[in-house]
Amino acid sequence: MKTVAFISQLVIPAFILFAVLYGAFKKVRVYDSFVGGAKEGLHVIFRIFPYLLAIFVAVKAFQASGAFDLIRQALSGSFSALGIPPEVLSVALIKPLSGSASTAIFTDIVRTTGPDSLASMISAVIIGSAETTFFVLAVYLGAVNIRRTKYLVPVCLIADGVGIIIAIVFVKLMF
Amino acid sequence: MNIIWVVLITVSIIAAFWTGGLEAVTRAMFDGAKAAVEISLFLLGIVSLWLGITKIIEDSGLIFQISHAFRPLITKLFKTVPPDHPAITSITLNMLANFFGLGNAATPLGIKAMQDLQTLNEDKDSLTFEMMLFIVLNTASVQLIPFTVVGILSDFGSVNPSAIVFPTIISTVISAIIALGVLLLFRRLMK
Numbered sequence: 001m002k003t004v005a006f007i008s009q010l011v012i013p014a015f016i017l018f019a020v021l022y023g024a025f026k027k028v029r030v031y032d033s034f035v036g037g038a039k040e041g042l043h044v045i046f047r048i049f050p051y052l053l054a055i056f057v058a059v060k061a062f063q064a065s066g067a068f069d070l071i072r073q074a075l076s077g078s079f080s081a082l083g084i085p086p087e088v089l090s091v092a093l094i095k096p097l098s099g100s101a102s103t104a105i106f107t108d109i110v111r112t113t114g115p116d117s118l119a120s121m122i123s124a125v126i127i128g129s130a131e132t133t134f135f136v137l138a139v140y141l142g143a144v145n146i147r148r149t150k151y152l153v154p155v156c157l158i159a160d161g162v163g164i165i166i167a168i169v170f171v172k173l174m175f
Numbered sequence: 176m177n178i179i180w181v182v183l184i185t186v187s188i189i190a191a192f193w194t195g196g197l198e199a200v201t202r203a204m205f206d207g208a209k210a211a212v213e214i215s216l217f218l219l220g221i222v223s224l225w226l227g228i229t230k231i232i233e234d235s236g237l238i239f240q241i242s243h244a245f246r247p248l249i250t251k252l253f254k255t256v257p258p259d260h261p262a263i264t265s266i267t268l269n270m271l272a273n274f275f276g277l278g279n280a281a282t283p284l285g286i287k288a289m290q291d292l293q294t295l296n297e298d299k300d301s302l303t304f305e306m307m308l309f310i311v312l313n314t315a316s317v318q319l320i321p322f323t324v325v326g327i328l329s330d331f332g333s334v335n336p337s338a339i340v341f342p343t344i345i346s347t348v349i350s351a352i353i354a355l356g357v358l359l360l361f362r363r364l365m366k
Contacts (some may be wrong), residue, residue, distance in 0.1 A: 004320050008275045019228055023235035030231055037230025041223025044286060045215050053211040058183040060207030065187035066194035107327055115333035124328060124339040128321030129347035131314045136285075137176065139218075140310050141302075143286040144293040148301035151361040153176060155307070156314050158357050163315070163350030170346045171339075 044143060051142030055134050059097045068093060084168055085119035091126050092164045096133040103127065121175055125167040133160055218282070225283035229265070238264045253305045255295065262291035266309060276318050285313055304362060311358050315351035
């Protein structure tokens with residue numbers, strides 16, 4: 001655990017150091033290269049911004065609307081019947097939409113049910129194994145300005161759903 | 176994305192009307208606009224930083240060394256990418272960053288990878304299969320250790336915070352495989 005954490009801390013600085021030294025060794029004007037590359041960043045963000053704006057406005061509105069509570073009420077009965085803590089539902093619903101919100105909800109679950117409860121375990125695995133799909137889609141599609149996404153979005157949503165079910169089943173089997 | 180956006184906005188406003196939270200939703204939309212600006216500014220910093228670093232490894236030729244080492248693996252998945260294309264390196268670096276849980280490097284390098292893949296795209300307005308594959312692999316987020324989660328668990332005094340590491344790795348790998356399966360299935364169905 002400690003070793004892995006250390007390697008993760010080391011990876012970026014080591015890579016940057018190596019890139020810079022290798023460049024200098026190959027007689028590249030490293031500083032000018034860096035600035036030249038970084039200049040492109042502004043164009044990229046310019047292009048992505050409207051996509052991010054659209055998705056953030058929609059997701060924030062959805063979170064604030066109380067629609068989550070309505071869905072949660074509708075589903076929590078069947079979750080309890082299956083022996084799944086209803087708290088898990090909140091994390092499962094919010095994870096694809098917002099990274100920071102799901103971390104906040106997770107912290108709350110750990111606080112209220114204890115760090116070793118089934119609810120905490122399942123939520124932890126869901127957060128660790130899922131990605132904020134809508135953010136990824138907005139950023140990566142925005143970066144290339146593509147409108148026709150074919151079947152990508154349904155594939156991502158199905159994959160998210162299956163991933164959450166796997167996390168729940170797996171933790172229930174293990175603990 | 177079009178349908179999803181329409182659904183999110185419509186459901187939010189109707190649900191808000193229903194539960195009497197119209198004011199909260201209005202405020203949330205403006206908050207969302209503000210959050211988009213803040214995230215963009217943050218991204219502007221890290222994306223420029225990584226574009227700078229990638230330019231250095233491009234100019235020094237290191238980029239060819241990296242793509243050479245990972246070519247066999249990446250071209251097996253991304254079949255139409257030519258072996259000497261820069262996309263190989265950006266995809267490799269993005270995957271390594273994801274694997275080590277380095278979100279701040281993974282996103283900028285992923286953006287670079289998408290743009291590299293776009294140079295191979297004949298119809299600039301629709302996604303190629305390779306782009307979809309790349310995004311699906313990214314949303315599956317194969318990660319070695321979920322540090323944030325383990326950190327929170329140990330902050331609250333978990334007996335064994337790393338107990339969730341193994342189940343997380345297994346379920347993330349299984350869901351990545353299933354995600355790939357779903358993608359391939361859709362490709363077959365849509366032909």
